[in-house]
Amino acid sequence: MKFYKYHGLGNDYIVIDPEETGGKLSESQIRKICHRNFGVGSDGILFGPLETNEGDFGLRIFNPDGSEAEKSGNGLRIFSRYLLDIGRVGTEVFSIFTKGGVVNSRVHEGGQIVTVEMGKVRFDSRIIPVEGPAREVLNETVHVDKEELVFCAATVGNPHCIILREKALAEEAKKWGPKIEVDPRFPNKTNVQFMEIIDRSNIRIEIWERGAGYTLASGSSSTAAGAVAYRLGLCEKEINVHMPGGEIALIIDDDFSIIMTGPVAKIAEGIFADELFD
Numbered sequence: 698m699k700f701y702k703y704h705g706l707g708n709d710y711i712v713i714d715p716e717e718t719g720g721k722l723s724e725s726q727i728r729k730i731c732h733r734n735f736g737v738g739s740d741g742i743l744f745g746p747l748e749t750n751e752g753d754f755g756l757r758i759f760n761p762d763g764s765e766a767e768k769s770g771n772g773l774r775i776f777s778r779y780l781l782d783i784g785r786v787g788t789e790v791f792s793i794f795t796k797g798g799v800v801n802s803r804v805h806e807g808g809q810i811v812t813v814e815m816g817k818v819r820f821d822s823r824i825i826p827v828e829g830p831a832r833e834v835l836n837e838t839v840h841v842d843k844e845e846l847v848f849c850a851a852t853v854g855n856p857h858c859i860i861l862r863e864k865a866l867a868e869e870a871k872k873w874g875p876k877i878e879v880d881p882r883f884p885n886k887t888n889v890q891f892m893e894i895i896d897r898s899n900i901r902i903e904i905w906e907r908g909a910g911y912t913l914a915s916g917s918s919s920t921a922a923g924a925v926a927y928r929l930g931l932c933e934k935e936i937n938v939h940m941p942g943g944e945i946a947l948i949i950d951d952d953f954s955i956i957m958t959g960p961v962a963k964i965a966e967g968i969f970a971d972e973l974f975d
Contacts, residue, residue, distance in 0.1 A: 700730075701779055702739065702964040705771035707913030707942030709964065711739045712779045715747055724763030729973055731761035736973065740909050741769065743776045746785065752794030754780065760908030768797030768854040770916010770945070770957050774811035777802040778961040797854020811961050815917070818851050818924035818953040825852045828882045835928065836861075839880060841873045848877075849925045853955075856887040856907075857921035865893035865903045867911070867941065874905020888915070890922045894931050901939040913942035920955045923947040 701712040711730060713722065722744055730736045740761065747755030756776055758766040766772075773793060780786045781804045790803045801814040819825070820833040827834050827850050834850035839858075849859045858877055862869070874889045889905040902922045906912040919938035926932040927949045936947045945959040 698969045699966070700737065700969060701782070701966045702737065703775040703778060703961055704964055705774050705914060705916065705942075705959060705961050706940060706945070708771040708915060709739045710741050710743050710769075710772050710775050711737060712743045712745075712776065715744060722759070726974055727759045727763045728761065730969070737967075737969070740906070740912060741766065741772060743772050743779070745776060746780065749794045752792035752799045754785070754791070755794045758795060760906075761910075762908045764908045765796060766855060766908065768795050768800075768815075768917050770813060770815060770853075770918075770920055771914060771959070772916070773800060773802060773813045773815075774916060774957075774959055774961050777804050777811045777813070778808050778963070780804075781808050782963065795854070809960055809962065810958065812956060812958040813916070815853055815920045815955045815957050818853050818921060818955060820849065820851050820925075820928065822850070825850050825856050825887075826884055827856075828884060835925075839877060839882070841876050844873070846873070846877075849929070850883075850887070851921045851924055853917045853920045853924075855917055856883060856885055857918060858883065858887045858889045859922050859925045860889065860891045862891050862893055865891045865901045867903050870903035870905045871911050874911065878905060878907050888918055888921070890915075890918045892922045892926065894926060895939070897931070897933050898935065899937045899939060900926050900932060904940065914940040914945070916945060916957055916959065919945045919947065920957055923949060924953050924955060928953070 742759040745756035749755030893901040948956040
């Protein structure tokens with residue numbers, strides 16, 4: 698089984714063509730491939746391209762625990778670069794269908810920068826979803842380890858909980874992220890971002906990713922956090938999102954549709970040994 702490995706700001710994914718697996722990939726195979734010690738190691742698997750009537754290419758995104766993600770900004774950029782590398786696209790705009798909806802993507806000349814139209818961010822509790830009455834989930838509180846944290850919730854096709862902090866700290870993301878991820882108010886679990894406002898054009902986030910854990914960077918997390926910062930009047934429409942792995946640039950429209958631009962780098966390509974799956 699052949700594979701390709703890329704990273705977007707340290708958020709690494711393995712790309713596998715469904716033709717290599719007969720169109721199937723088991724939870725056990727996903728866990729083994731993504732394991733940092735017993736497999737190749739990655740933050741997830743991009744399974745595509747798939748045939749679809751809803752875009753130019755179909756894509757499934759799997760977390761290291763075997764669960765399926767609706768959308769991934771870094772994953773979409775990586776998959777776009779992969780399509781360029783195998784000669785399926787050039788520098789024109791094309792569409793990708795995911796479980797979280799259809800997005801348009803464009804790989805810039807040279808392949809190392811990719812722009813993705815991430816779609817519209819929504820704050821509606823019924824769509825995210827978040828338990829309780831129908832509302833925009835803004836500036837609510839959650840108690841974790843006797844600490845009261847202020848959060849907003851949003852969806853970019855996948856759920857996000859954005860915690861507002863004076864400083865975005867990795868230790869808080871690692872400590873509280875796994876507890877907030879499975880908080881019962883989020884019936885589908887949630888991605889968690891700890892957000893610091895640097896100034897009106899820059900924010901910093903630390904990320905706990907649903908099904909993956911602490912992550913150096915995330916495109917959908919950047920998109921959700923940027924939308925929340927703009928919705929609360931804390932930032933302008935053009936925002937740079939700073940993460941441990943690097944920066945992503947966002948442009949936010951009045952309806953909260955967001956265009957994301959960021960880098961992609963190829964790491965390797967190879968063949969899985971049969972005994973990996975024994």
